Amino acid sequence: MRVAVLSDIHGNWRALEAVLDDLDRQGVDEILSLGDTIGYGPEPAEVVRALRARGVISVMGNHELALVSRSYAARLQGAARDSLRLTRDLLDSDALGWLAGLPAWLVHRGARLVHGCPPESMTVYLFSPTPNRLQRLFASYPEQRCFAGHTHTLELFTEQDGQVVRERLVAGALELDPRGRALVLAGSVGQPRDHLGRQAKYLLWDPEADRIEVRAVDYDVQATVRLLHERGFPAVNARRLGG
Numbered sequence: 001m002r003v004a005v006l007s008d009i010h011g012n013w014r015a016l017e018a019v020l021d022d023l024d025r026q027g028v029d030e031i032l033s034l035g036d037t038i039g040y041g042p043e044p045a046e047v048v049r050a051l052r053a054r055g056v057i058s059v060m061g062n063h064e065l066a067l068v069s070r071s072y073a074a075r076l077q078g079a080a081r082d083s084l085r086l087t088r089d090l091l092d093s094d095a096l097g098w099l100a101g102l103p104a105w106l107v108h109r110g111a112r113l114v115h116g117c118p119p120e121s122m123t124v125y126l127f128s129p130t131p132n133r134l135q136r137l138f139a140s141y142p143e144q145r146c147f148a149g150h151t152h153t154l155e156l157f158t159e160q161d162g163q164v165v166r167e168r169l170v171a172g173a174l175e176l177d178p179r180g181r182a183l184v185l186a187g188s189v190g191q192p193r194d195h196l197g198r199q200a201k202y203l204l205w206d207p208e209a210d211r212i213e214v215r216a217v218d219y220d221v222q223a224t225v226r227l228l229h230e231r232g233f234p235a236v237n238a239r240r241l242g243g
Contacts, residue, residue, distance in 0.1 A: 001029055001030070001109075001206060001207055001208055002026065002027060002028045002029050002030075002204055002205075002206055003028065003029065003030045003031075003032060003109065003204070003205045003206070003207065004019075004023045004026075004028045004030070004031045004032065004202055004203070004204060004205075005032050005034065005147050005184075005186050005202060005203040005204075005205050005212075006019065006031065006032065006033045006034065006056075006186070006189050006202045006203075007033065007034035007035065007036065007115075007147075007148075007149030007150075007186040007187065007188060007189065007202075008034070008035075008036040008061070008149050008150070008152050008187075008188035008189060008190060008191060009033070009036065009037050009038075009041070009047050009188075009189045009190040010036055010037075010038065010039050010040040010041045010063070010188070010189075010190035010191045011037075011038045011039060011040060011041025011042060011043055011044035011047055011087060011190065012040075012041035012042075012043070012047070012189065012190030012191065012200075012224055012241075013041070013043035013046035013047050013050070013224075014043075014219050014220050014221075014223050014224045015189050015190045015200035015217075015219045015224065016047055016050060016189055016190065016200070017050075017219070018200055018217045018218065018219035018220075019189050019200050019202050019215075019217050019219075020050065020054070022215060022217045023202070023204075023215075026204060026215075028204070030057070031051075031054055031055075031056045031057070032056070032057050032058070032108065032113060032147070033051060033056050033057070033058035033059070034058075034059060034061070034113060034114070034115050034147060034148060034149035034150075034186055035058065035059050035060050035061025035062075035063075035064060035102070035115035035122065035149060035150075036061030036062065036063045036064070036115065036149060036150070037051060037058065037061065037063075037064065037099065038063055038064065038067075038087050038091070038099065039061075039063030039066075039080065039083055039084060039087060040063075040079070040080075040083050040190070040191055040233070040237045040240075041190050041191070041224065041228070041233075041237070042090075042224065042227040042228045042230075042231045042233055043090075043224075043227065044087045044090050044091055044095075045090055045091055045092070045095055047190075048091065048095040048098060048099065049095070052098060057106075057108060057113075058102055059102055059103055059104065059105055059106055059113050059114060059115055059122075060099075060102035060103060060104055060115065060122055061115040061116075061122060061149065061150070062115065062116065062122045062123045062150065063080070063084065063087075064099045064100070064102055064122075065122050065123070066080075066084050067084070067087075067088065067096060067099055067100060068099075068100045072123070078234070078236075079234040079236045079237055082233075082234050083233055083234060083237060086231065086232060086233055090231075104120050104122055105118075105119065105120040107143060109207045110143060110144070110145065110207065111143055111144075111145040111146060111147060111205075111207070112141055112143040112145070112146040112147070113146075113147050113148075114146065114147075114148050115148065115149050115150050116148065116149075116150040117137070117148060117150070118137055118140060118141050118146050118148065118183065119140045119141040122150075123150075124150075125150055125151055126148060126150070126151055126155075126157075126183075126185060127151055127153075129157070129166075131164045134157055134159065134164040134166070134183075135159070135162065135164055137183070138159040138164070138181055138183070144181050144182070145176070145181070145182050145184070145207075146181075146182070146183045146184070147184050147186055147203070147205075148183065148184070148185055148186070149185065149186050149187075149188070150185075151185055151193070152187065152188035152191060152192055152193035152194065153168075153185055153187060153193060153194045153195075154168065154169035154170075154185060154186070154187040154194045154195075154196065154201060154214055155167065155168055155169060155184075155185040156168075156169055156174070156182060156183070156184055156185075157182070157183040157184075157185075158176075158177065158180050158181065158182050158183075159180055159181045159182075159183075160177065160179060160180030160181070168195060169184075169185075169187075169212075169214050170196070170214065171196060171214050171215070171216050172213065172214060173211055173212070173213040174211065174212055174213070174214075175209075175210065175211050176210045176211065176212065178210055184203065184212060186201075186202065186203050187201035187202070187203070187214070188200075188201060189201065189202055191237075191240055191241065193240070196214075196216055197216070198221060198241060198242045199216040199217055199218055199219070200216070200217045200218075200219050201214065201215065201216055201217075202215050202217070203215070221241050221242060224238075224241060225238045225241055225242075228241075
């Protein structure tokens with residue numbers, strides 16, 4: 001069994017298209033998405049259409065939450081707020097309904113899936129958590145494996161016998177310790193902010209072998225940058241991609 005774990009696509013269809021081509025070559029059996037399907041990127045409709053056509057299992061991210069919660073949307077500032085307004089105009093009612101119906105979290109193949117922070121937050125970031133905070137987080141849910149997004153970074157937090165370890169993920173495969181627990185930050189397909197560069201990132205997960213692999217995929221970044229400018233998205237969105 002090979003499962004693709006995607007996160008933070010952010011309306012970047014060119015990045016997602018390249019990732020889908022790559023996972024097809026890898027012989028993936030199933031696709032999971034950790035939310036923030038939309039926001040920041042210029043082609044949200046194309047992204048939603050592709051995920052639905054593929055039967056992707058997804059949870060809700062904070063950008064989807066902003067589409068359905070006026071109180072949360074009011075808290076957004078700057079590029080996130082302006083991108084949300086443009087994104088809403090690019091989506092039809094059917095796509096908006098699908099996004100609004102996504103669950104806040106779920107358990108699939110024995111692993112917890114959540115956008116921000118376990119056990120169920122769509123909005124809380126896991127930037128540089130302390131060992132004490134990690135211990136509290138691991139105590140807050142029962143599953144041995146958890147996948148999260150939101151930070152756009154690639155990191156692994158492990159816990160065994162009350163001891164927690166944090167490490168950056170690098171491209172390639174990694175065996176998970178069957179005796180311990182693991183919380184994996186899956187990076188970003190559409191707007192990576194990791195230490196590996198601006199390629200689209202996703203994970204391959206083999207639940208039976210208890211192994212993950214970081215995949216970094218080239219795509220036409222400048223095509224996305226040009227469309228961001230043409231559709232009036234905030235300039236910072238393009239700069240974050242290197243455009």
